[in-house]
Structures are given as structure tokens and as C-alpha cells.
Amino acid sequence: xEHYDVANPYFxxxxxxxITFGAFYATTILARLASRAxxxxxxxxxxxxxxxxxxxxxxxxxxxxxQFYLFALLFLLFDVEIVFMFPxxxxxxxxxxxGFVEMLMFILLLAIGFVYxxxxxxxxxxxxx
Amino acid sequence: MIEDILLALPLAIVVLGAIVLMLISHFPTVSLKKYNLIxxxxxxxxxxxxxxxxxxxxxxxLFEPLFNKMFVIDTFSNLFDLLFLAGAIVTLxxxxxxxxxxxxxxxxxxxxxxxxxFGMMMLxxxxxxxxxxxxxxxxxxxxxxxxxxxxxSLKSSEAMLTYIVxxxxxxxxxxxxxxxxxxxxxxxFIGDIYSFIQNNPTxxxxxxxxxxxxxxxxxxxxxxxVPFHSWVIDVYQGAPYPITMFMAATFKxxxxxxxxxxxxxxFTHFYDIFSxxxxxVAVVTLIGGSWLAISQNNLKRMLAGxxxxxxxxxxxxxxxxxxxxxxAAPAIVFYLMSYFLSAVGAFGILSFIAAQRRRRATFDDxxxxxxxxxYLAAMMTIFMLSLAGFPSTIGFLAKFYIFLSAIExxxxxxxxxxxTVAFISIYYYFKxxxxxxxxxxxxxPKKFPFGISSSVxxxxxxxxxxxxxxxxxxxxxxxxxxLVETAKEAINxxxxxxx
Numbered sequence: 001x002e003h004y005d006v007a008n009p010y011f012x013x014x015x016x017x018x019i020t021f022g023a024f025y026a027t028t029i030l031a032r033l034a035s036r037a038x039x040x041x042x043x044x045x046x047x048x049x050x051x052x053x054x055x056x057x058x059x060x061x062x063x064x065x066x067q068f069y070l071f072a073l074l075f076l077l078f079d080v081e082i083v084f085m086f087p088x089x090x091x092x093x094x095x096x097x098x099g100f101v102e103m104l105m106f107i108l109l110l111a112i113g114f115v116y117x118x119x120x121x122x123x124x125x126x127x128x129x
Numbered sequence: 130m131i132e133d134i135l136l137a138l139p140l141a142i143v144v145l146g147a148i149v150l151m152l153i154s155h156f157p158t159v160s161l162k163k164y165n166l167i168x169x170x171x172x173x174x175x176x177x178x179x180x181x182x183x184x185x186x187x188x189x190x191l192f193e194p195l196f197n198k199m200f201v202i203d204t205f206s207n208l209f210d211l212l213f214l215a216g217a218i219v220t221l222x223x224x225x226x227x228x229x230x231x232x233x234x235x236x237x238x239x240x241x242x243x244x245x246x247f248g249m250m251m252l253x254x255x256x257x258x259x260x261x262x263x264x265x266x267x268x269x270x271x272x273x274x275x276x277x278x279x280x281x282s283l284k285s286s287e288a289m290l291t292y293i294v295x296x297x298x299x300x301x302x303x304x305x306x307x308x309x310x311x312x313x314x315x316x317x318f319i320g321d322i323y324s325f326i327q328n329n330p331t332x333x334x335x336x337x338x339x340x341x342x343x344x345x346x347x348x349x350x351x352x353x354x355v356p357f358h359s360w361v362i363d364v365y366q367g368a369p370y371p372i373t374m375f376m377a378a379t380f381k382x383x384x385x386x387x388x389x390x391x392x393x394x395x396f397t398h399f400y401d402i403f404s405x406x407x408x409x410v411a412v413v414t415l416i417g418g419s420w421l422a423i424s425q426n427n428l429k430r431m432l433a434g435x436x437x438x439x440x441x442x443x444x445x446x447x448x449x450x451x452x453x454x455x456x457a458a459p460a461i462v463f464y465l466m467s468y469f470l471s472a473v474g475a476f477g478i479l480s481f482i483a484a485q486r487r488r489r490a491t492f493d494d495x496x497x498x499x500x501x502x503x504y505l506a507a508m509m510t511i512f513m514l515s516l517a518g519f520p521s522t523i524g525f526l527a528k529f530y531i532f533l534s535a536i537e538x539x540x541x542x543x544x545x546x547x548x549t550v551a552f553i554s555i556y557y558y559f560k561x562x563x564x565x566x567x568x569x570x571x572x573x574p575k576k577f578p579f580g581i582s583s584s585v586x587x588x589x590x591x592x593x594x595x596x597x598x599x600x601x602x603x604x605x606x607x608x609x610x611x612l613v614e615t616a617k618e619a620i621n622x623x624x625x626x627x628x
Contacts, residue, residue: 109148112148112151112152115152116151116152116155119155
């Protein structure tokens with residue numbers, strides 16, 4: 001018999017890979033069949049209740065408003081713009097009028113976003129339209 | 130500087146349109162029709178401006194003293210910009226009716242769509258990996274929101290959540306790959322990576338291969354190639370029709386814009402490895418995609434599955450680029466154009482029908498459709514024929530070029546598999562045609578609904594046929610050869626070896 005290119009050092013690993021997948025698949029199916037055949041199917045109240053490591057399930061006492069999330073997001077957005085402004089301020093003379101106009105455009109774009117958020121009522125408490 | 134501003138003007142117009150729409154979305158008196166008109170107006174302005182710039186800009190770096198080769202303007206990027214703008218315009222025009230029938234659309238929808246188009250246009254201009262990442266995210270995040278636009282629909286929200294979680298996960302691979310490349314090369318400019326490998330052939334090559342592999346994972350995810358395809362069908366089904374159309378026809382092209390630029394320049398020295406990887410992915414994508422498309426009962430899901438198959442054909446051509454097929458890269462651009470025409474038309478008809486009636490999505494609903502609406506049925510037939518690659522439509526020529534390039538590069542097996550899969554795809558495309566024509570119906574025949582939507586769909590059908598047969602028959606009208614020439618010119622404009 002002719003010698004094939006199976007002598008590749010990774011061929012064994014590949015074979016193992018295939019066999020592992022097959023074995024895993026077979027095990028999963030067997031487990032599913034077995035549990036379907038053998039498991040008891042009663043719907044008791046206690047069995048269906050939520051299990052939380054022993055203690056009784058309680059409701060969250062302090063509910064946090066989603067408004068905080070919106071505020072944090074807006075704060076982050078307008079806070080980060082400062083990061084761009086400091087290097088510009090330091091190199092102000094070097095960048096000259098061109099840099100000034102560029103910065104104005106940058107602030108203008110942010111201002112549009114600010115106007116949008118304002119008009120949408122994102123800055124007022126409990127008044128999301 | 131003034132020339133640069135002029136070249137950047139189409140991009141600026143799209144952003145300006147998005148901002149204007151965002152600001153006027155607060156006025157309750159503006160109707161959806163007006164929003165649509167404003168959005169289309171800005172897009173058409175950008176489209177016309179871009180059309181005048183198509184030829185006369187050859188490899189210019191935009192604002193070079195400021196951005197230092199981050200943005201490149203060449204015929205390739207201009208051509209793709211035109212495709213994105215056309216895609217957005219056609220999406221908006223075809224769905225005019227649909228927007229008014231559903232109650233969840235408002236001004237921000239159009240604004241987000243324009244922002245997404247802006248991101249895609251930046252993506253085709255990006256000559257640097259971080260810029261490419263940011264543009265990809267601008268486009269993707271807008272699309273994430275648009276997918277879940279129908280907030281009251283559980284399916285739509287679920288699709289959005291699936292897409293956003295998986296999409297964000299896949300995007301991290303892109304940024305990780307960029308970081309690894311920066312670690313090795315010390316620069317993220319696309320041309321710099323090429324010249325680094327050229328000058329240091331043995332240094333840290335493994336690391337670069339891993340990095341490029343990571344970047345490829347993101348891109349393969351975004352186009353829905355098979356190991357990363359699990360999101361495609363659910364997301365396409367959950368999204369509203371206009372967005373499904375926009376994702377299938379326009380967003381996929383945008384991802385190919387950056388993939389082609391990267392593959393033609395950065396991957397050049399690793400073609401022997403990546404061609405093999407792409408071959409495997411193409412085989413799996415073709416088979417898996419066909420299997421998914423065959424097993425669907427819903428028409429939208431079938432088209433989603435078939436879009437995976439189309440990505441597979443494109444991957445065949447990509448792998449033949451590396452094996453020395455000269456015509457493979459233009460073939461991809463041409464295929465993208467042809468897929469754009471047919472997919473926009475097919476999804477357009479679906480959304481057009483969905484606007485008229487609440488539910489018409491499964492195959493069974495199309496029984497006897499030809500008696501009810503003969504003209505729409507004929508157009509649907511044209512799009513299905515084109516998607517299947519039937520001769521005398523543009524889809525046939527596109528597939529022909531793809532298989533030709535595969536054979537030219539010696540990948541006979543892949544070409545054979547591609548042709549086999551094209552025959553398999555006839556099953557699920559012709560099933561619809563057979564259902565439309567060979568079954569009786571109880572519905573009354575309806576008149577052809579003249580309007581913007583139907584005329585745009587008609588135009589798409591005409592272009593699909595024109596692309597297949599009309600070559601050079603009538604003088605002064607661009608046919609397929611013009612498109613192919615443009616595609617070739619576009620590819621030549623990037624493969625000018627940088628530096």
C-alpha cells in the first residue's frame with residue numbers, strides 16, 4: 001500500500017478532535033434521551049421556585065433610576081471633550097487660526113449633540129419624551 | 130487645501146444632512162414624507178458631486194498636512210461611495226410607502242441612516258487601521274440601533290441585542306489585531322505594513338499573521354461567512370424591511386471595501402497562507418449557506434441565507450486573488466454591483482408588499498401571485514433569476530467572472546463547487562417563481578400601483594436585465610463593459626504600490 005500524507009504531525013490531533021466532537025455529541029444525545037425517559041415530571045411549587053443559595057428570595061430594596069445611566073453617559077461625553085482641549089490650548093500659538101477654527105468646529109459638533117439631548121429632555125429628571 | 134475641501138464635500142454633505150435631520154426631529158409638525166425627502170435630497174447632492182469627482186481624483190491623500198495619509202481618495206473609494214449613496218437613496222425611495230404604514234418611524238431614523246452611510250464612506254476612504262475601525266463602528270452602531278427600531282416587537286429587540294453583543298465582540302478582534310500590528314510594525318498605516326514586511330521579511334512574521342487573522346475574523350463576521358454566521362438569519366428577519374435591505378445590499382459592500390483594500394495591499398506577502406484559509410471558509414460558507422437557505426420557509430429568512438451563499442462566491446474570488454488571478458479583484462467589485470441591484474430589488478418588492486398588507490412573508494403566501502399582481506411578479510422573477518445567476522441577467526455575468534477567475538488561478542475544485550452551489554440555489558429561487566406562476570389564487574387582480582416605490586423597483590429590474598444583455602447595443606449608454614472597466618480602473622487605483 002502506498003504511503004499517504006497522513007504522516008503530518010498534526011493528523012493525530014485532528015483525529016482526536018473529530019473523535020472528541022463525536023463523543024461529546026453522542027454523550028449529549030444519550031443524556032437527553034435518558035433524562036427524558038427516566039426523570040420524574042411533577043410540577044411542584046417548591047421545585048419550580050427560584051433557588052438562591054438558601055436565603056429567601058427578596059425584592060431589591062433600593063431601586064436605582066435609569067436616569068442615572070443617562071446622566072453618566074452625557075457626563076462622560078462632555079467630560080472627554082476637555083481631554084482634546086488641553087493639548088490644543090498648549091499648542092495654541094503653534095496651531096494658529098487653523099487650529100482655532102478646527103476647535104470651533106469640534107465644539108460646534110458637540111454642541112449640536114448637547115442641543116439634541118437638551119431638547120429631548122434628557123437633562124430633566126423624570127421627563128423623558 | 131481648497132481642493133481637499135471640495136473632495137471632502139460629499140462626506141460633509143452627508144453629515145450635514147444627518148445633523149439637520151437630527152435637529153428638526155424635535156418639531157412635531159414635520160411629516161415622515163418630508164424627512165424622507167430631506168434625507169434623499171442630501172444624499173442625491175452628495176451622489177451628484179461624487180459622480181463628477183469619479184475620474185479626476187487619483188490617489189490623493191485628504192488633508193495630508195493634518196491627517197497624514199489617514200484618508201485616501203482614489204477611484205476605488207469613489208466608486209464604493211457611489212454604491213453606498215445609491216444604496217441609501219434606493220432604500221429610502223422604495224420604502225416611502227412602508228415608512229408611512231408603520232407607526233414607529235420618526236426623524237431620527239433617517240438621521241441614523243445618514244450617519245451609517247457616512248461611516249461607510251469613511252470606511253472606503255480609510256487608509257489606516259484605527260480610522261477604519263472607527264468608521265466601521267460609526268456604520269455598525271447606527272445599524273445596531275436601526276435593527277431594533279421597532280421597539281414594540283420582541284423579535285426586533287431580540288435581533289438588535291444579538292447583533293450588538295456579537296458585533297461588539299467581533300469588533301474587539303479588529304482592535305486587537307491593530308494593536309498587534311502596531312506592536313510589530315510601529316505604524317497602523319496600511320501602506321506602512323506592506324513596506325515593513327517588504328524590508329524585514331523574516332522578523333516577527335508569525336505575530337503579523339496572527340494580527341491579520343484577527344482582523345479577518347471581524348471582517349468575516351460582518352459579511353456573515355460561515356463559521357461566524359449564526360447571527361445573520363435572525364438579525365435579518367428581526368430587522369424592519371428597509372434595514373434588512375440596507376444591511377444586505379449596502380453594509381455588506383462597505384465591509385468588502387475595506388477587506389479588498391487590506392487584502393490587496395497588506396496581505397500580499399501572506400497570500401499562500403490566507404488563500405488556504407479563505408478556500409476553506411469559502412467551501413464551508415457555500416455549503417452551509419445553501420443548507421440554511423434551503424431549510425427556510427420564510428422568504429426574508431431565505432434571502433438572508435442566500436446572502437451568506439453570495440458571500441461565499443465572493444470569498445472564492447478573494448482566494449483567487451492570492452493565487453494570481455488578475456481579474457479576480459475587479460470581478461469582486463462587479464459582483465458586488467450586481468448583487469446590490471438584485472438584492473435591493475428583491476427586498477424592495479417584499480417591503481412593498483409588506484406595506485400593503487400586514488403579513489406576507491412565507492412561501493405559501495406567494496401562491497398565485499402572478500395573477501394578482503402580474504408586473505410585480507415578473508419583476509420578482511427577474512430578481513430571482515439574477516440572484517440564481519441565470520443567463521441574460523447581470524447576476525450571470527458576475528458569477529461568470531468569479532468562476533473564471535477561480536479557474537484562472539487553478540482552483541478547479543472551488544469553481545466546480547461554486548457552480549454546483551449555483552445549481553442548488555436554483556431550487557430555492559425557482560421555488561418562489563413556480564409558486565407565483567403555477568398556482569391559482571382567490572385574490573382579485575390588482576392594478577399596477579404607480580408611485581415612487583414601484584418605479585424605483587422597476588428601474589432596478591430594468592438595470593438587472595440591462596446589465597445582462599444590453600452591452601453596447603445602444604450607443605452613449607453605459608453597459609456592462611463600462612462597469613467592468615470602472616471596476617478594473619478602481620482596482621488599479623489602489624494597487625499602486627504605496628511608498
